Amino acid sequence: MNWNLDEAVLYYKKQGAPSDQNAVISLLREVQQENGGSIPRYVLAPIAQGLGTKESLLLAIVRRIPSLRLADTHCLELCSGPNCGRHTALADLAESLFRGKGVTIRYVPCMRMCAKGPNLRWDGRLYHKADEALLRSFLAQL
Ligand code: FES
The missing domain is CATH 1.10.10 (Arc Repressor Mutant, subunit A)
Incomplete structure (x- = not known):
C-alpha cells in the first residue's frame, strides 16, 4: 500500500x-x-x-x-497523461523558468481530469487549464 x-x-x-x-x-x-x-x-x-x-x-x-x-523547495508536478502530455511547450517553459531555482519538477501519470487540462500541481495544489501566465505567477513567488 x-x-x-x-x-x-x-x-x-x-x-x-x-x-x-x-x-x-x-x-x-x-x-x-x-x-x-x-x-x-x-x-x-x-x-x-x-x-x-x-x-x-x-x-x-x-x-x-x-x-x-x-x-525550502517548491514542487511542480506536471501531468504527463495522454491529454496534458501533448502540451510539450508548457513543460519546456516550466523547465526553462524553474531550472536552478530550487523547484523540483516531476512528471506524473494522468491526473484523471483530462477535460480540464493541461493540469499541474504546485506545492500540492491542483491547477487546471495551466498556461504561461500561471507558471509565471509561481515564478513571482520565488
Ligand atoms: S492527461 Fe492530464 S489529467 Fe488526464
Missing part, C-alpha cells in the same frame, strides 16, 4: 496530535522519511490544517528537533 499524507495525519491525530507533541514529531519524522530525508515546506500547511493547528507550531517543532530537516 502506498503512503498517504492524509491517512498519516489522521492516524497521528488519533494518537493525540497536536496536543501530544511526541505524536506530532513522529508524524513529521514519517513525512521526512517518505520525502527522501527532508520535509517539504509546502506539506506543513495541509498537515496543520489536518491536525487543526497552526503551521507556525509545526515549523517551530521542525526547527527545535535536530533530526528534522526542512526543505
Whole structure:
C-alpha cells in the first residue's frame, strides 16, 4: 500500500496530535522519511490544517528537533497523461523558468481530469487549464 499524507495525519491525530507533541514529531519524522530525508515546506500547511493547528507550531517543532530537516523547495508536478502530455511547450517553459531555482519538477501519470487540462500541481495544489501566465505567477513567488 502506498503512503498517504492524509491517512498519516489522521492516524497521528488519533494518537493525540497536536496536543501530544511526541505524536506530532513522529508524524513529521514519517513525512521526512517518505520525502527522501527532508520535509517539504509546502506539506506543513495541509498537515496543520489536518491536525487543526497552526503551521507556525509545526515549523517551530521542525526547527527545535535536530533530526528534522526542512526543505525550502517548491514542487511542480506536471501531468504527463495522454491529454496534458501533448502540451510539450508548457513543460519546456516550466523547465526553462524553474531550472536552478530550487523547484523540483516531476512528471506524473494522468491526473484523471483530462477535460480540464493541461493540469499541474504546485506545492500540492491542483491547477487546471495551466498556461504561461500561471507558471509565471509561481515564478513571482520565488
Ligand atoms: S492527461 Fe492530464 S489529467 Fe488526464
